[in-house]
Amino acid sequence: MIDVKSIGERYVKVDHKSGLTIYMCPMKGYSTTYAQFSTRYGSLDTCFKTGSDTDYLKVPEGIAHFLEHKLFEDEDGDAFEKFAKTGAGANASTSFDRTIYEILCTDNFIENLRILINVVTHPYFTDESVEKEQGIIAQEIKMYNDDPGCCSYFNLLKSLYHNHPISIDIAGTVESIRQINKDILYRCYNTFYNLNNMVLSISGNFEVSDVISLCDEMLDKSSNLDIIRKDTDEPDEIKQKLISVKKTISVPIFEIGFKCSPLDTESLVKNIISNNMMLEILAGECSPLFTRLYDMGKITDSLSCSGISNRGMFCNVFSGESNNPQEVLDEILTEISRLRKNSIDKSSFERIKKFYHGKLIMGFSDVESIANSMTSSFIQNRKPFEVMDVLPNIKIDDVICALENNLNFDKIAMSIVEPE
Amino acid sequence: MPRNFRREEIYPKVYFNSYIDDKYKYNRLSINMLMPLEYSTVSDFALLSGVIGKSCKKYDSMMKLNIKLSDLYGANLSSDVIKIGEAQGITLHLSFISNKYTLYKEDVCEQAVKLLFDVLLDPNIDQGMFNNDEVEIEKDRLVELIDSEINDKRRYAITNCLKNMCKDEPYSIPKYGYKDRVEEISSSRLYNSYLNMLKKSRIEVFFVGTDNDEPIKQEVKKLFYNIKRKPINDISTIVNDTVYSVSNITENMNISQSKLVMGFKSGKLKTPEQNIVMMIAMLMYGITSNSKLFLNVRERLSLCYYCSVQYDRYKSILFVDSGIEHEKKDEAVLEILSQLEKMKSGDFSDEEVASALKFYINGYNGLYDSPGSVEAFYLGNVIFGSDLEPDEMIEIAKSVSREDIINICKDINLDTIYFLTGENK
Numbered sequence: 001m002i003d004v005k006s007i008g009e010r011y012v013k014v015d016h017k018s019g020l021t022i023y024m025c026p027m028k029g030y031s032t033t034y035a036q037f038s039t040r041y042g043s044l045d046t047c048f049k050t051g052s053d054t055d056y057l058k059v060p061e062g063i064a065h066f067l068e069h070k071l072f073e074d075e076d077g078d079a080f081e082k083f084a085k086t087g088a089g090a091n092a093s094t095s096f097d098r099t100i101y102e103i104l105c106t107d108n109f110i111e112n113l114r115i116l117i118n119v120v121t122h123p124y125f126t127d128e129s130v131e132k133e134q135g136i137i138a139q140e141i142k143m144y145n146d147d148p149g150c151c152s153y154f155n156l157l158k159s160l161y162h163n164h165p166i167s168i169d170i171a172g173t174v175e176s177i178r179q180i181n182k183d184i185l186y187r188c189y190n191t192f193y194n195l196n197n198m199v200l201s202i203s204g205n206f207e208v209s210d211v212i213s214l215c216d217e218m219l220d221k222s223s224n225l226d227i228i229r230k231d232t233d234e235p236d237e238i239k240q241k242l243i244s245v246k247k248t249i250s251v252p253i254f255e256i257g258f259k260c261s262p263l264d265t266e267s268l269v270k271n272i273i274s275n276n277m278m279l280e281i282l283a284g285e286c287s288p289l290f291t292r293l294y295d296m297g298k299i300t301d302s303l304s305c306s307g308i309s310n311r312g313m314f315c316n317v318f319s320g321e322s323n324n325p326q327e328v329l330d331e332i333l334t335e336i337s338r339l340r341k342n343s344i345d346k347s348s349f350e351r352i353k354k355f356y357h358g359k360l361i362m363g364f365s366d367v368e369s370i371a372n373s374m375t376s377s378f379i380q381n382r383k384p385f386e387v388m389d390v391l392p393n394i395k396i397d398d399v400i401c402a403l404e405n406n407l408n409f410d411k412i413a414m415s416i417v418e419p420e
Numbered sequence: 421m422p423r424n425f426r427r428e429e430i431y432p433k434v435y436f437n438s439y440i441d442d443k444y445k446y447n448r449l450s451i452n453m454l455m456p457l458e459y460s461t462v463s464d465f466a467l468l469s470g471v472i473g474k475s476c477k478k479y480d481s482m483m484k485l486n487i488k489l490s491d492l493y494g495a496n497l498s499s500d501v502i503k504i505g506e507a508q509g510i511t512l513h514l515s516f517i518s519n520k521y522t523l524y525k526e527d528v529c530e531q532a533v534k535l536l537f538d539v540l541l542d543p544n545i546d547q548g549m550f551n552n553d554e555v556e557i558e559k560d561r562l563v564e565l566i567d568s569e570i571n572d573k574r575r576y577a578i579t580n581c582l583k584n585m586c587k588d589e590p591y592s593i594p595k596y597g598y599k600d601r602v603e604e605i606s607s608s609r610l611y612n613s614y615l616n617m618l619k620k621s622r623i624e625v626f627f628v629g630t631d632n633d634e635p636i637k638q639e640v641k642k643l644f645y646n647i648k649r650k651p652i653n654d655i656s657t658i659v660n661d662t663v664y665s666v667s668n669i670t671e672n673m674n675i676s677q678s679k680l681v682m683g684f685k686s687g688k689l690k691t692p693e694q695n696i697v698m699m700i701a702m703l704m705y706g707i708t709s710n711s712k713l714f715l716n717v718r719e720r721l722s723l724c725y726y727c728s729v730q731y732d733r734y735k736s737i738l739f740v741d742s743g744i745e746h747e748k749k750d751e752a753v754l755e756i757l758s759q760l761e762k763m764k765s766g767d768f769s770d771e772e773v774a775s776a777l778k779f780y781i782n783g784y785n786g787l788y789d790s791p792g793s794v795e796a797f798y799l800g801n802v803i804f805g806s807d808l809e810p811d812e813m814i815e816i817a818k819s820v821s822r823e824d825i826i827n828i829c830k831d832i833n834l835d836t837i838y839f840l841t842g843e844n845k
Binding site for chain 1: 441442443444445446481482483486487489490491492493494495496515516517518520521523553557560561564565567568569570571573673674675676677708709710714715718719722723724725726743744745771774775777778779781782785786788789790
C-alpha cells in the first residue's frame with residue numbers, strides 16, 4: 001500500500017502476471033465501487049504497426065470510438081443487458097489517447113467486474129452488427145455537429161495543426177465510419193487491447209484480494225507487442241489564423257489558441273502545473289484581465305483557459321462567448337505583455353498555490369475521480385497523484401518561465417462560431 | 421444503515437439541514453430561498469441571483485470577492501435560480517475544503533461560512549439600492565443567458581414542448597424570466613425584491629460535509645434573529661392531468677439532426693409511495709440502457725443515439741426525447757408509443773422489473789458518497805413533501821408488483837409532439 005497523506009488515501013499497484021497493470025484504492029466509508037478498464041488507444045492512433053509488421057497501417061478516422069461501441073456487444077447479447085441484471089451503471093468513452101470502459105455499483109462488485117473483463121476481452125464483430133452501429137454513430141456525430149461548443153473546439157485544433165491527429169473528430173465523420181469493417185476492427189483490437197497496453201483502476205468499496213483472485217482466474221498471459229505509432233511531421237507554425245462558421249446560436253462563441261512545442265516528458269507534471277498556475281494568474285477569475293472583460297461586457301459569462309497537452313502536441317486555449325472575439329484577443333495580448341513586463345508578484349503566486357491545492361483536494365474527493373486519476377497516470381507513464389508531491393515544489397520562476405514560453409504571439413489561431 | 425441527517429426549523433420557515441460524514445474532503449453549504457413561481461417576480465429573482473453572488477459590503481467588487489475565495493483554497497461560490505415544480509428559488513452555494521486538508525491549519529470553515537452569509541445578508545447596498553453598474557452588467561448578462569437557450573437544441577426542444585403542455589399555468593414560466601421585464605428593473609426595485617425575498621421566502625439551509633455543523637447552526641440562528649419575517653404559506657404545484665387533444669408542433673431550424681420530443685401527462689400528483697412505482701416504471705420504459713426505448717428505438721431499429729425519458733414528479737409529466745433523421749419521425753413516434761403500450765398492457769418480463777429495481781437500489785445506496793447528491797435528495801424530498809429516507813424507499817421499491825406498474829402506466833397520456841427539424845425549410 002502506498003500512502004498519499006495529502007489526500008488521505010492509500011493505493012496499491014499490481015503488475016499482474018498477465019501483463020495488465022492494476023491500480024486499487026479502497027476508500028473507507030464509501031458504498032460505491034467504481035472500476036475503469038482502459039486501453040492506451042484513442043483517436044490519436046491513426047497510423048501504427050507492431051514489432052512484427054513491416055508496414056504501417058492507416059485506419060479510418062473514428063475507429064477507436066467505433067470499436068468502443070462494438071465491444072459492448074457480444075455473441076449472446078448486449079453488455080448493457082448483462083449489467084442491467086446486476087444493477088450496475090455501465091458506460092464507455094473514447095478520447096484522444098484512451099478508451100475507457102467503466103462500471104459503478106454498490107452491490108455485486110466482483111460479479112460486475114467479471115462481466116466487464118469478459119466483455120472487454122472477448123470481441124465479437126459481424127458485418128451486420130457493424131452496419132447497425134454505423135446508423136447509431138452517424139446520429140451521434142450529427143448531434144455533436146449541432147453542438148456549437150464542440151464545433152468551435154475542434155475548429156481551433158484544425159486551425160492550429162496541419163497534420164497532427166489531435167484535430168480529428170473523435171467519432172470520425174459520417175463518411176469515414178462507412179469505411180470501417182470487421183477486419184480492421186479486429187486488427188485494431190488485437191493491437192491495442194493487449195493487456196500490456198491496458199490498465200484496470202478500482203476505487204471505493206471492495207477487497208483488494210478479491211480483485212487479484214478474479215484477475216488470476218480470468219486473465220491469461222498476453223505477450224507484449226511492441227506498438228509503434230507513426231510520428232506525424234508537424235510544422236512549428238499554425239495552419240491558419242481563423243476558422244469561422246455560422247450556426248443557430250445567440251452570441252458568438254470563440255476559442256483562441258497559442259500553439260507551443262510539446263512539453264518535456266521528463267518533468268511533465270511540473271510543466272503542466274506551472275502552466276496552469278500561470279493561466280490562472282493571467283486570466284482566472286481574480287485576474288485584472290477577467291474583471292476588465294466582464295465589467296466591460298466583452299465576455300458574457302466566463303473566460304475559460306486551459307492547456308491541452310498530449311503526445312507530440314501542446315497548446316494553450318482561451319474560450320468563451322463574446323460579441324467581439326477580436327477585442328478579447330487584443331485584451332489578452334495586452335495583458336500578457338503587461339504581466340511579462342511587471343512580472344508575477346509573490347503574493348499572487350502564493351495565493352494561487354493555495355487555490356490550486358484546494359482544487360486538487362476537491363478534485364480527489366469522490367470514487368470516480370480517484371480511479372480516473374490512476375488511469376491517467378498509466379496512460380501518461382507517471383506515478384498516481386504525483387501532482388500532490390510536485391505542487392509544493394513549484395517556484396515562482398517556473399510560472400514566470402511558462403509565461404515567457406507558452407504564449408507565442410506568432411502562433412495564435414482563432415475559431416469563431418457566429419450566429420446566422 | 422443508521423444515518424445522521426438532521427433537520428430543524430429554527431425560525432418559522434427557516435430550516436437548518438445537515439449531514440456530517442468523516443469521509444468527505446470538502447464541505448458544501450447552501451442557502452435556498454423558495455418563493456412561488458410567478459410572472460411578476462420571476463425576472464427580478466433571476467436578476468437578483470446574478471447580483472448577490474458577485475460582491476458584498478466587505479468585498480465590494482467581484483475581483484475582491486474572487487481573491488478572497490481564491491485565498492480560501494479556491495472555495496467555489498455560485499448563485500443561481502432554481503425551478504422546482506411551481507416554486508422558484510434563489511440558491512447560493514459555497515464548497516470549500518475541510519479544515520483537515522489545509523496547508524497552514526487555518527479555520528477555512530469558519531471564514532467560508534461568514535463569507536457566504538455576508539454575501540447574502542450584507543450586500544453591496546448604497547442609499548437603498550444595489551450598485552447601479554453591477555446591476556446593469558448583470559442585466560446584460562441575464563438577457564444573453566435568456567437568448568442562449570437556443571444554443572442547446574435538445575434543451576430548447578424540451579422547453580418548447582413544455583411551454584405548449586403547460587400553457588396558461590405558472591409552470592410554463594421560464595426560470596430566468598423575460599427579456600423585456602429584465603430591462604425595466606431598476607437598482608432600487610431590485611433592492612425591494614431582495615428585501616421581499618428575505619422576508620417572505622421559505623429558507624432551506626443545507627450543510628453537508630465533514631466539519632462540525634453545530635457552530636454553523638448557531639451562526640444561522642444569530643443572523644436570522646434580527647430579520648423581521650412574514651413567510652409565505654407552503655408552495656403548491658397545480659397538476660392538470662386532462663388531455664383535450666394531442667398537439668403536433670413542428671419548428672424549422674438550421675440543424676443537421678432533428679429533435680423529437682413527446683410530452684405526456686401522467687395523471688394526478690403522486691404520493692411519495694406511488695412515485696416509487698412510477699420511477700421503477702420509467703427506468704424500465706426509458707431511463708436505463710436496458711430499457712424498452714434504448715433496446716428498441718436505438719439498438720433494434722438503429723434510429724438514434726439517444727432516446728430516453730425524463731420524468732418530473734413535481735408536475736406529474738414526462739418527456740421522451742430523441743435525436744433522429746427528419747424522415748424517421750413517424751417511425752420513431754410509432755415505436756415510442758408502441759413501447760408505452762407494452763408497459764400499459766403488461767408486456768414486460770419479471771427480469772425487466774428486477775433489473776429496474778436493482779438500478780434503483782444502486783442509485784440510492786450510493787447517495788451518501790457525494791455531498792451534492794445528499795443535498796439534492798433531501799431538498800427534493802422537502803419540496804415534494806416526502807419524509808421517506810433512502811432505506812425506506814428501497815424497501816417500498818422491493819414490494820412493487822407488476823400490477824402496480826401496469827396501473828400507474830395506464831394514467832400516462834400523450835399530450836404534445838414537438839419536432840425541431842432542419843428539413844423542409
